[in-house]
Amino acid sequence: MSQPILFTLEKALPLLAPLSAGLSAESGKLVTRRFPDGETYLRVLSPVGGRHCVVLANLLQPDTKILPLQFLAHTLRAQGAASVGLVAPYLSYMRQDTVFNPGEAVTSRIFAEVISSAVDWLVTVDPHLHRYQNLNEIYSIPALAVSGMPALQSWIATQPDALLIGPDAESRQWVETLAKATGQHFVVGKKQRRGDRDVQVSLTAANNISHATSAIVVDDVISSGHTVLETISALQRTGVKKISCAAVHGVFAENADRKILEASTGPLAVSNSIPGDYCTFDLSPQLVPVINNLLADIENGDLRDAYP
Missing domain, CATH: 3.40.50.2020 (Rossmann fold)
Structure with missing residues (x-):
């Protein structure tokens, strides 16, 4: 060829x-x-x-x-x-x-x-x-x-002992696969969407979360960031101190990256699918x-x- x-x-x-x-x-x-x-x-x-x-x-x-x-x-x-x-x-x-x-x-x-x-x-x-x-x-x-999950998995594997968090039922397919591949535990939240910028995320598996020292919020794409920010808030209410965020695509509309970094305590990692400051793993x-x-x-x- x-x-x-x-x-x-x-x-x-x-x-x-x-x-x-x-x-x-x-x-x-x-x-x-x-x-x-x-x-x-x-x-x-x-x-x-x-x-x-x-x-x-x-x-x-x-x-x-x-x-x-x-x-x-x-x-x-x-x-x-x-x-x-x-x-x-x-x-x-x-x-x-x-x-x-x-x-x-x-x-x-x-x-x-x-x-x-x-x-x-x-x-x-x-x-x-x-x-x-x-x-x-x-x-x-x-x-x-x-x-893009194999590339995301390679980064998550460098974050040992982190609890993986899927914000909603749609994210289960990714977070469960990643958890099995890396040997980490995972929790999937429940999301209620009232509008493009109005979402609420609840984490009902509080017993699993309360023992976690660090967590990674995982999704396929971070766009406006409202879902991720709500998930961070829910984790903070359970007492988790170190919270990181990872996704395949980092759109980061409306300064979502800045808001996420201000709210979380860990790194923000996305693939190199879109130009930006947080391209961490290669597709x-x-x-x-x-x-x-x-x-x-x-x-x-x-x-x-x-x-x-």
Whole structure:
């Protein structure tokens, strides 16, 4: 298989260097800038004819990024790329997965159509699947979701004797798996959500918690941080002194990272899926084998037959 070319529209991505090394990829060269009226200029400098192109994208706050991404993918195809794939560790527009009120846009499906029309395949990490069983319900291209839990597990293993805390029933799948893998105990809280910024977390297994000297609040994503902050408060009421927080994705909207650090006493650790100050563990070991398998399947036959 020929050496893939790795492109990105955002150079300061913490995942770029380890992913490039893991794939043994050539660094794709391009020029992009804004015209005075705000339109995007883009030019691909690397020869891509007959080559597999991988685009690494940070899709946090995607509205200003999606058009340049489409321009890049279209141009790579126009220049004769053998394939164009998207690695988006954090996949946006998964929240609105149904119509809650008349007239609402189901943006997860619309966004999936946009991405599916631009690239040949998608690899992401722990997308927010709520009402969907898998990404192929809305994406018409092979769309693979990789688990970031092995990377998170590697960090948790460095925090011995910590009680693992899942804020709600949805987090049980992750915190229980991590607890079994690391030999640590875990507790799952009960969450009541009254609105986007109004949640309450209760921890009923007080006997288990009261003996803990340290705890780690674990979730797949920290967005506004309200759930994590409520969980920290619940732990503090039980007397736990050292409280750390860990997640695969650190969105940290509305200065959530600052609020969490002010409320907790331990470290804040997330993966390198999104640029930030708390990128502690690397996702490339989970991503590289999946991407290499996709590229090998393209070389050996029809990608859509391999991933129906």
